Amino acid sequence: MLLNPVVVSVVVLAALSLARVNVIVALLIAAIVAGLMSGLSVEDTMSTLVGGLGGQGETALSYILLGILSVMVARSGITEKLIRWILPRIQGKRAMTLFGIAGLACFSQNLVPVHIAFIPILIPPLLTVFNRMKIDRRAVATALTFGLKAPYMLIPLGFGLIFQNIIVGEMAAYGMEVELSEISLAMAIPVASMLVGLVVAILVTYRRPREYRDAAPDLGVAAFGTNGASGSDTGWTRQHIVVLIALAVTLVLQVVFGSLVIAALGGVLVIFVFRGEHWRTSDELAHGGVTMMGTIAFIMLVASGYASVLTETGAVDDLVTAASGWIGDSQLLAAVVMMIVGLLVTIGIGSSFGTIPILAAIFVPLCAAVGFSPLATAALVGAAGAIGDAGSPASDSTLGPTSGLNVDGQHHHIWDTCVPTFMHFNIPLFFGGIIAAMVL
Structure with a gap:
């Protein structure tokens, strides 16, 4: 079991990521390790990897489009209004702010199911606020991941x-x-245990102030707030209204489709249609979106x-089958x-939704054999499917x-997001x- 390609590959992925090797390079090396250990050549491994790129094609495209939308929102100057409005209300309330972010992120999964769409739009303009409050961004990452x-x-x-x-469905x-x-x-x-982890992260682990420099994002476009809006409060303009309408349309379309x-x-x-931005700026906006996302x-x-x-x-099926032989x-x-x-498989695959069908094939019969109730089995399948999602570099x-x-x-993606979320949620x-x- 310890020499299973999944185990070795995930260990390689984790070690390279923790050593600050670029995540893309770490994923490619880990894939080659898994392929070679499974008897595939490097060519066959790369062919399988390239053939599987489309599995997240829609997600990748949505990230780019959200990046473009985020740049448009920032250029309108409406983010500065947000900062001026919110800063006096949360000054000195770091813990409350972080719990509020976690609560807002919770809405993105159930009440208004937009998933990660709100993050590149809401969080970048708040970074200046977080900097002034000296909030540790690892705490923000933990709060967001809890809500997701x-x-x-x-x-x-x-x-x-x-x-x-x-x-x-899989249990049935x-x-x-x-x-x-x-x-x-x-x-x-399981969720109550995650809540404990969130509380510890906010009130204990990352409660100390952390300094960040005030640096504008380098998105290859004009400075934020300079496209028809200045740093001073000039009131609401037509561009601001168009941007708000666009955000409302984005929300409605996500819920409907x-x-x-x-x-x-x-x-x-x-x-574009309502002239919040000119069509001639589309190239620089696209460049900014790609730079961001x-x-x-x-x-x-x-x-x-x-x-x-x-x-x-x-290799995943072999791992699950081998594990069942240890149990008695x-x-x-x-x-x-x-x-x-579940931890090993989900960290590698990066999706709790995609892991459950893989695990259920062996886990459900195994749970029945050792006498677990259906409720206990559901807890194991659900928790094992979700456990690696928080700390995975690819989730x-x-x-x-x-x-x-x-x-x-x-x-830093690994040390400031993956490691904190692994510690406070997966454990x-x-x-x-x-x-x-x-x-x-």
């Missing part, structure tokens, strides 16, 4: 309904029935190819092994926060999943 994960695990609305239906496919209404109960203890690509494109077109988008593409290598070689009749050992396997739960916090180059979630399995 915990709600869909617990609440059967929006993305949560999708996630919980996957659990119900392998002979164990559970009601959708019971999944929230099964997820209550469930597509970030359609939503972001709609917002961009509204700004291009790296994140490309990581998502390469991560999709890496996941294809792991799954197409059969011990429920505690079964829970521990399943959470470890949108970590890439999303980084995209907003690193626009001025002062936030508590590991024990939360085991406890849930043993008591339900």
Whole structure:
């Protein structure tokens, strides 16, 4: 089991990432390691990886379009108005601000299911506010990731309904029935453990002030706020109104169509059509959007190819099967092994939604064999599927926060997002999943 290609590949990915090797390079090297250990040549591995790039094509395109929309919003000067309005209201209230960000992020999964779309629009203009308050951006990343994960695990609305239906459907496919209404109960203890991690991160780990320099994002466009708006409060202009309408259209389109690509494109077109920006600026706006979000988008593409290598070689199935041979009749050992396997697989694949079908094929029969109840099985499958999502270099739960916090180059994806979210969510979630399995 320890020499399984998934285990070795994920260890290589983690080691290279922690050594500050570029995530894209780390993913490519880890994919080659997994392919070679599975008997594939380098050529076949790369062919499989390239063939799997399209799995996250829509997500990557949506990131670029959201980047363009974010640049448009920033150039309008409306972000400066936001800063002037919000700063007096949150001065000296760092913890309250961070919990508020976590709460706002929660809405993006259930109440208004826009997922990560709000981050590149809302967070960059707030960086100046965070700098003045000396808020540690690792705490902001932790708050955002909590809001991107915990709600869909617990609440059967929006993305949560999708996630919980996957659990119900996959368990039923392998002979164990559970009601959708019971999944929230099964997820209550794992989510409560994540809440503990959030509180510790905000009130203990990252409570000390941290200094950042005030640096404008280098997006290859004119300075923020200079396209028809000055740094002083000049009142509301037609451009501000157009931008607000565009953001409303983006929200509505996302809710109606469930597509970030359609939503972001709609917002961009509204700004152009109603002359919030001139068409002749489209090249520099696109350049700014790619500068802001291009790296994140490309990581998502390469991560999709890496996941294809792991799954197409059969290494994931072999890992799950090998793990089942270690367990015997011990429920505690079964829970521990399943959470470890879930952690390894999800960190590599980067998607809790995509991991559950892979894990359920072995976990559900195994849980039945050792005597776990359907509720305990749901807790294990759900928690094991979600556990690696927070700390994965290739997950949108970590890439999303980084995209907003690193626009001025002062936030490292691995050390400032992945490591803090791994510590404060995956470690508590590991024990939360085991406890849930043993008591339900």
